Amino acid sequence: MKSLQIAASGMAAQQTRVDVISNNIANMSTTAYRPRVAEFSDLMYQQYQTPGTITSQVGTVVPAGIQIGTGVRPSTVSMQITQGALRQTDGELDVAIDGAGFLELTLPSGEAAYTRDGKLNRSPEGELVTMDGYPLADGIVIPDDAQRISISRDGEVVAYFSDSIEGQPIGTISLVRFVNEKGLEALGDNMFRETEAAGSANRLVPGTEGVGFLRQGFIEDSGVDVVKEISDLIEAQRGYELNSKVITASDEMMSATTRMR
Amino acid sequence: MSSTINTSLGRQQGLMKEMQVVANNLANSSTTGYKSDRALFTEYLVSPGPSEDSISMGVLGGHAFKLEQGEMKFTGGQFDVAVQGEGFFVLQTPQGPRLTRAGHFQLSSESTLIDGFGNALLGAGGNPITIPQEASQVTIGGDGSISANGQLIDRVGVVKAQGELERDTNTFFAAPGGYAPFEEATVVQGALEQSNVSPVLEVARMIEVQRAYEAGQAMMERDDDRISKLITSLRER
Numbered sequence: 001m002k003s004l005q006i007a008a009s010g011m012a013a014q015q016t017r018v019d020v021i022s023n024n025i026a027n028m029s030t031t032a033y034r035p036r037v038a039e040f041s042d043l044m045y046q047q048y049q050t051p052g053t054i055t056s057q058v059g060t061v062v063p064a065g066i067q068i069g070t071g072v073r074p075s076t077v078s079m080q081i082t083q084g085a086l087r088q089t090d091g092e093l094d095v096a097i098d099g100a101g102f103l104e105l106t107l108p109s110g111e112a113a114y115t116r117d118g119k120l121n122r123s124p125e126g127e128l129v130t131m132d133g134y135p136l137a138d139g140i141v142i143p144d145d146a147q148r149i150s151i152s153r154d155g156e157v158v159a160y161f162s163d164s165i166e167g168q169p170i171g172t173i174s175l176v177r178f179v180n181e182k183g184l185e186a187l188g189d190n191m192f193r194e195t196e197a198a199g200s201a202n203r204l205v206p207g208t209e210g211v212g213f214l215r216q217g218f219i220e221d222s223g224v225d226v227v228k229e230i231s232d233l234i235e236a237q238r239g240y241e242l243n244s245k246v247i248t249a250s251d252e253m254m255s256a257t258t259r260m261r
Numbered sequence: 262m263s264s265t266i267n268t269s270l271g272r273q274q275g276l277m278k279e280m281q282v283v284a285n286n287l288a289n290s291s292t293t294g295y296k297s298d299r300a301l302f303t304e305y306l307v308s309p310g311p312s313e314d315s316i317s318m319g320v321l322g323g324h325a326f327k328l329e330q331g332e333m334k335f336t337g338g339q340f341d342v343a344v345q346g347e348g349f350f351v352l353q354t355p356q357g358p359r360l361t362r363a364g365h366f367q368l369s370s371e372s373t374l375i376d377g378f379g380n381a382l383l384g385a386g387g388n389p390i391t392i393p394q395e396a397s398q399v400t401i402g403g404d405g406s407i408s409a410n411g412q413l414i415d416r417v418g419v420v421k422a423q424g425e426l427e428r429d430t431n432t433f434f435a436a437p438g439g440y441a442p443f444e445e446a447t448v449v450q451g452a453l454e455q456s457n458v459s460p461v462l463e464v465a466r467m468i469e470v471q472r473a474y475e476a477g478q479a480m481m482e483r484d485d486d487r488i489s490k491l492i493t494s495l496r497e498r
Contacts, residue, residue, distance in 0.1 A: 001277065003281045006281060006284035006285050010284070010287055010289070010290070040289070040292040043430060044430040048278070066278075066300075066324045067324050067428050068324070069282070069428075070285065071289075072285075072288040072289045075378065179368050179370055179372045180370060183370065199369075199372070210395050210396060236291070238460070239287075242287050242464065243287055245287075246283065246287055249467050252475075253276075253470075253474045256474060256478045
């Protein structure tokens with residue numbers, strides 16, 4: 001009785017969908033979070049009668065062969081490349097990326113990581129770091145006596161001091177672009193790692209070659225559309241129930257068989 | 262065995278397979294580009310002997326899939342495309358070209374358009390489509406033309422199969438009879454074609470299958486009773 005396993009694969013697929021949706025909803029307030037979507041594909045087909053063996057009669061179009069499917073499996077859980085809404089925070093070191101691109105960070109292991117979460121801070125040494133303390137790969141150090149910091153749209157960081165009207169440039173924030181952003185590996189903590197599928201990191205000046213601009217005083221909200229997630233959740237739940245009905249029906253058919261002497 | 266039992270046994274086996282078809286449809290009710298399946302039963306006549314009437318038996322004779330278009334779901338994805346009306350996308354798989362209606366594509370690390378399994382999407386010229394790396398906005402027009410930053414790059418190939426389609430895994434179809442370009446196709450960017458499984462129809466079909474199976478079972482039980490009664494009454498003589 002294959003229908004039991006087929007329905008079980010359907011239930012597992014809907015369960016995966018609910019897992020993905022619940023993670024999206026849980027991250028509805030996460031800075032610069034990008035929603036994920038689970039995609040499915042059908043499993044192989046069992047050939048009871050190879051197509052081409054039976055010919056149809058004149059005038060009737062009966063596709064030849066008997067192929068019976070064996071269920072479903074999740075094929076990809078891909079990241080949706082959407083721009084979250086930009087929220088004004090007025091934070092001096094808050095930068096949002098308006099468009100494509102990532103900020104490059106250096107992990108304690110020396111490895112590079114990428115993020116769109118531009119809620120930056122100053123480390124005890126004056127370095128520009130993320131909320132988790134990982135420094136920007138651009139290595140920008142803010143002087144102790146700097147009164148005000150300005151970050152321009154194209155990434156130039158300028159420090160202003162009390163003794164001069166003229167600002168002093170202290171570095172540039174660059175953005176990194178990947179050919180296939182969906183291929184990045186999520187590390188958690190809003191960070192991603194480069195992979196073979198994503199292509200190599202392309203370091204660019206903000207606002208050039210398709211990367212976005214930087215906006216000081218803004219952060220990017222989560223890209224999760226809650227209404228869409230809830231309607232998907234309802235769909236997934238009903239799909240799960242439908243598959244469980246198949247299990248019940250198959251079970252009843254089997255019990256009809258066993259009732260026979 | 263009596264012909265009653267034989268006839269219902271044949272039907273029962275067919276119903277079991279049909280249940281699998283229904284289960285597979287329902288399991289794929291969220292699969293992008295999936296086309297629902299239908300089991301077809303055919304009758305064949307068996308003649309038990311020269312002087313006896315022939316018996317008609319129902320067996321699973323064929324298999325058809327409904328190519329009706331599924332609902333469009335707007336995702337807004339740049340490389341999510343759906344074919345409106347007839348036509349298929351062509352993918353270059355290791356097993357040869359495969360047709361599909363599932364248009365969930367992404368860029369490979371070489372900047373070509375690929376599906377979720379890494380198979381390249383073929384353009385109208387039959388070659389993989391390469392998107393320039395510096396392209397910030399890629400637009401796919403209604404006729405499948407792909408443009409990046411205002412420049413035409415390529416065209417998404419949409420084809421029509423010649424002859425019968427054969428099902429393959431991953432919502433792919435093989436076209437043993439070949440395929441020909443379909444110029445009048447309409448392509449929609451930012452949308453995915455949902456599975457065309459109708460849950461209502463499938464559940465109704467499932468109930469029908471289950472009840473028919475039980476009816477067959479009851480029929481066999483009756484016939485079993487009949488034979489055992491016959492044996493008992495013969496023995497009593």
